[in-house]
Amino acid sequence: MPQLDFRKPRLFVDASLSEGASVALDRDQANYLGNVLRLASGARILVFNGRDGEWQAEIAGRKRAESLTIEKQTREQDRLGDVTYVFALLKHARLDYLVQKAVEMGAARLQPVTTRYTQVSRVNIERMSANVIEAAEQCGILSLAAVAAPVPLERYLGERDPQRLLVFCDEAAEIADPLAALKDASADGKGIDVLIGPEGGFAEEERESLMRQPNALRLCLGPRILRADTAGVAALALVQAALGDWAGAG
Amino acid sequence: MPQLDFRKPRLFVDASLSEGASVALDRDQANYLGNVLRLASGARILVFNGRDGEWQAEIAGRKRAESLTIEKQTREQDRLGDVTYVFALLKHARLDYLVQKAVEMGAARLQPVTTRYTQVSRVNIERMSANVIEAAEQCGILSLAAVAAPVPLERYLGERDPQRLLVFCDEAAEIADPLAALKDASADGKGIDVLIGPEGGFAEEERESLMRQPNALRLCLGPRILRADTAGVAALALVQAALGDWAGAG
Numbered sequence: 001m002p003q004l005d006f007r008k009p010r011l012f013v014d015a016s017l018s019e020g021a022s023v024a025l026d027r028d029q030a031n032y033l034g035n036v037l038r039l040a041s042g043a044r045i046l047v048f049n050g051r052d053g054e055w056q057a058e059i060a061g062r063k064r065a066e067s068l069t070i071e072k073q074t075r076e077q078d079r080l081g082d083v084t085y086v087f088a089l090l091k092h093a094r095l096d097y098l099v100q101k102a103v104e105m106g107a108a109r110l111q112p113v114t115t116r117y118t119q120v121s122r123v124n125i126e127r128m129s130a131n132v133i134e135a136a137e138q139c140g141i142l143s144l145a146a147v148a149a150p151v152p153l154e155r156y157l158g159e160r161d162p163q164r165l166l167v168f169c170d171e172a173a174e175i176a177d178p179l180a181a182l183k184d185a186s187a188d189g190k191g192i193d194v195l196i197g198p199e200g201g202f203a204e205e206e207r208e209s210l211m212r213q214p215n216a217l218r219l220c221l222g223p224r225i226l227r228a229d230t231a232g233v234a235a236l237a238l239v240q241a242a243l244g245d246w247a248g249a250g
Numbered sequence: 251m252p253q254l255d256f257r258k259p260r261l262f263v264d265a266s267l268s269e270g271a272s273v274a275l276d277r278d279q280a281n282y283l284g285n286v287l288r289l290a291s292g293a294r295i296l297v298f299n300g301r302d303g304e305w306q307a308e309i310a311g312r313k314r315a316e317s318l319t320i321e322k323q324t325r326e327q328d329r330l331g332d333v334t335y336v337f338a339l340l341k342h343a344r345l346d347y348l349v350q351k352a353v354e355m356g357a358a359r360l361q362p363v364t365t366r367y368t369q370v371s372r373v374n375i376e377r378m379s380a381n382v383i384e385a386a387e388q389c390g391i392l393s394l395a396a397v398a399a400p401v402p403l404e405r406y407l408g409e410r411d412p413q414r415l416l417v418f419c420d421e422a423a424e425i426a427d428p429l430a431a432l433k434d435a436s437a438d439g440k441g442i443d444v445l446i447g448p449e450g451g452f453a454e455e456e457r458e459s460l461m462r463q464p465n466a467l468r469l470c471l472g473p474r475i476l477r478a479d480t481a482g483v484a485a486l487a488l489v490q491a492a493l494g495d496w497a498g499a500g
Contacts, residue, residue: 006450006475097347104480106472139475177497179429200256221487222356222496225256225389230354230483237471237484238491246472247427 005074009037010046010054010140012133013068017052021070022060033065041065046074048136050144053077080108080143081245082191084164085236088113088198089120089150090228096131098229103135103145105236106245107194112150117200123150153206160193162214165243168195169235170202170210173220182242185217194239196232255324259287260296260304260390262383263318267302271320272310283315291315296324298386300394303327330358330393331495332441334414335486338363338448339370339400340478346381348479353385353395355486356495357444362400367450373400403456410443412464415493418445419485420452420460423470432492435467444489446482 011033015023025033033039041061047068048054054075057068085107090098102110110128114121128147136144151159160166165185195210202210210216221234240246261283265273275283283289291311297318298304304325307318335357340348352360360378364371378397386394401409410416415435445460452460460466471484490496 101480104474104476105484106474139477141474175496177491179491179497220496222490222494224354224356224391226354227389230351233480233483234355234487237487240472241427241429241488244472246425246470247429 005046006140008044008046008056009033009039010048010137012137012144013047013049015049017047017049017055017070019070019072023047023057023068023070025065025067030065033059039065044071048142050136050142051077054140054142075142078142080106080145081240083107083236083239083244084109084111084191084193085232086111086113086156086193086195087232088115088118088153088196088228089123090199091120092127094229095120095123096127098232099128099131100135101229101233102236103132103141104139105233106240107145107236108143109146109148111148111156111193113153113156113195114150115153115198115206116203118198119200121150125149154209157209157213160213161191163188163190164215165190165192166195166210166213166216167192167219167235167239168197168210168216169219169221169231170197170207171221171225172201172207173218175220175223178219178221178238179242181217181219182238185243192239192243194232194235196228196235199228255296256390258294258296258306259283259289260298260387262387262394263297263299265299267297267299267305267320269320269322273297273307273318273320275315275317280315283309289315294321298392300392301327304390304392325392328392330356330395331490333357333486333489333494334359334361334441334443335482336361336363336406336443336445337482338365338368338403338446338478339373340449341370342377344479345370345373346377348482349378349381350385351479351483352486353382353391354389355483356391356490357395357486358393359396359398361398361406361443363403363406363445364400365403365448365456366453368448369450371400375399404459407459407463410463411441413438413440414465415440415442416445416460416463416466417442417469417485417489418447418460418466419469419471419481420447420457421471421475422451422457423468425470425473428469428471428488429492431467431469432488435493442489442493444482444485446478446485449478
């Protein structure tokens with residue numbers, strides 16, 4: 001486990017980071033550092049941009065925070081494993097939570113889909129991206145998950161790379177050992193898509209379409225019905241532990 | 251997977267359930283059925299009490315919901331596996347969430363603990379119990395997790411049954427295959443305690459005390475730091491899949 005410094009606040013900035021560089025703060029960032037965290041000129045924080053690793057930076061400005069002076073690199077840039085989290089849209093508050101959790105669990109790409117029983121069809125991509133950044137800041141993650149625009153499930157299935165492993169969680173699946181199923185599967189370095197359906201379940205024609213997909217693995221997450229965000233964390237935990245970067249390979 | 255009826259609302263009642271019995275509704279229940287769900291006399295719902303399985307019931311009352319007439323059993327009572335979820339206290343909103351998620355994941359007992367770095371020391375047990383009931387209602391779970399009063403971590407460790415397997419998640423652990431570690435462990439039917447520490451991590455003397463426990467397994471949940479509620483769902487997923495009732499044995 002990397003020893004992370006959680007005493008210093010961590011801030012995402014959208015600028016190149018290198019020793020001695022100066023990074024201007026936008027109004028939200030200046031407000032957050034000065035008024036929320038009550039940090040003044042001279043205080044030190046950590047910054048990252050998703051590309052250049054993590055850096056220590058000093059807050060500069062006559063009185064309040066106006067810019068950051070980049071001092072030294074504290075961690076090198078890392079990369080996330082090739083895991084795409086595909087999920088049926090949920091309503092606002094629960095979608096926020098779902099996105100944050102998927103980031104913590106190491107998803108590299110978030111792909112919302114609409115299904116027959118999905119009750120939400122529009123999504124605020126900017127809000128999803130803000131949740132990605134917030135989770136990365138809080139959890140010390142240096143790579144930002146990419147956020148894709150929602151597409152209908154059928155289109156996602158029609159356009160996906162058939163060489164990738166598709167793990168889909170289905171509450172109508174027979175109860176069977178999910179770890180044995182994952183062990184028999186293999187991603188072969190082609191990447192993994194983890195799909196969580198809507199809380200109303202998949203429609204029968206969607207299930208048939210999923211089962212026809214090449215490299216598809218239908219997973220049962222135990223004998224109790226899980227809410228979609230819980231199922232997402234549980235499925236990502238099993239996939240990361242069995243095939244991803246939790247096994248020490250990452 | 252049992253085919254659950256999610257079209258009908260599901261209500262916890264604290265009364266014995268048998269064919270033909272009449273169960274009075276308290277004011278909150280009557281309000282929920284009548285004003286929130288807008289159900290009138292004659293409508294049918296599902297009820298459970300944690301002991302007698304799930305039953306179909308008809309709402310009775312002159313105009314608004316006053317009582318339930320128990321009609322027929324729809325599912326037999328089941329039992330949860332012997333998994334205790336031990337967790338450092340969190341603040342209100344996140345604690346609500348943590349409790350709901352632990353119930354979904356099939357924990358049979360919830361044991362809050364205070365640790366050196368826990369920032370919360372008091373807890374509203376009634377609120378925790380209400381969250382247990384709400385999660386069970388929503389997810390079709392028929393057994394209610396028991397809620398214990400918080401104790402200091404040291405006392406919990408001093409009084410625990412040493413024959414039970416103690417899985418504790420530690421972000422300071424070396425990255426190592428968590429599934430291999432769980433596979434080598436065995437609960438031998440004595441029950442499993444899953445312990446999630448506070449977000450500040452364990453103090454060094456707490457970690458040493460944990461490592462001295464008999465039947466203790468120190469688990470690493472991957473290379474990223476997880477928030478406590480996420481770590482709980484992830485750890486319970488791995489434990490249920492490797493040793494619990496997700497493998498078809500339950």
